[in-house]
Amino acid sequence: MxxxxxxSLVASFCTAVPVYAAASHGDSIEKIESCEAILQEFMAxxxxxxxxxxxxxxxxxIIANQARAGxxxxxxxxxxxxxxxxxxxxxxLPVLLSVGEGSLGFQIGFTKTETIxxxxxxxxxxxxxxERFNVGVDAKAVAGPRFSEREHLDDKVLxxxxxxxxxxxxxxxxLSVKGGWLARNDDATRALYFTTFTLPExxxxxxxxxxxxxxPLVNLxxxxxx
Numbered sequence: 001m002x003x004x005x006x007x008s009l010v011a012s013f014c015t016a017v018p019v020y021a022a023a024s025h026g027d028s029i030e031k032i033e034s035c036e037a038i039l040q041e042f043m044a045x046x047x048x049x050x051x052x053x054x055x056x057x058x059x060x061x062i063i064a065n066q067a068r069a070g071x072x073x074x075x076x077x078x079x080x081x082x083x084x085x086x087x088x089x090x091x092x093l094p095v096l097l098s099v100g101e102g103s104l105g106f107q108i109g110f111t112k113t114e115t116i117x118x119x120x121x122x123x124x125x126x127x128x129x130x131e132r133f134n135v136g137v138d139a140k141a142v143a144g145p146r147f148s149e150r151e152h153l154d155d156k157v158l159x160x161x162x163x164x165x166x167x168x169x170x171x172x173x174x175l176s177v178k179g180g181w182l183a184r185n186d187d188a189t190r191a192l193y194f195t196t197f198t199l200p201e202x203x204x205x206x207x208x209x210x211x212x213x214x215x216p217l218v219n220l221x222x223x224x225x226x
Contacts, residue, residue, distance in 0.1 A: 084204070094214060
């Protein structure tokens with residue numbers, strides 16, 4: 001009976017993984033606009049705002065939006081926008097990522113999680129050239145210093161590859177074993193730009209012009225991290 005229970009949990013967990021519909025231009029635009037709003041809200045709140053000095057040193061930004069729901073089996077599903085600094089120090093156009101996390105254990109509730117990953121070196125963004133990237137596994141990640149701590153910035157903290165800023169909305173309780181990941185979503189990015197180019201070309205070339213719907217996010221990042 002115990003083995004059957006474990007097998008049923010595993011089967012349930014597998015079937016809980018979401019199946020993504022084909023990406024559309026409208027859906028991709030909504031994701032970009034949502035990521036812009038998240039960044040604006042972070043920077044408008046002194047309690048969670050990212051210090052300007054951190055953003056000036058940043059070599060990349062990931063703005064992620066996730067929702068978690070579960071009862072015993074938990075699934076966190078979401079999306080993110082990734083931008084990088086190029087060799088000339090200019091900011092790239094954003095590309096879209098998929099974000100996911102599955103967990104097994106006692107848990108109940110629903111929460112929305114918004115996270116900004118500040119990438120502090122040139123090597124880390126290039127890890128997205130492969131299919132999946134695990135924060136904290138493929139690159140060391142630590143909690144980033146807040147705006148209120150800007151007078152005591154520690155170079156040792158800023159030398160980490162990834163600084164993490166996050167906030168949760170909603171109620172979620174429990175103890176679980178989990179694993180999270182981010183992955184390039186070329187389908188959504190192609191739908192966004194109406195192009196056959198994929199993540200590496202869009203991030204590290206100037207072959208595409210920013211569509212009007214993408215310009216506000218690009219301008220916001222450029223203004224915050226000149």
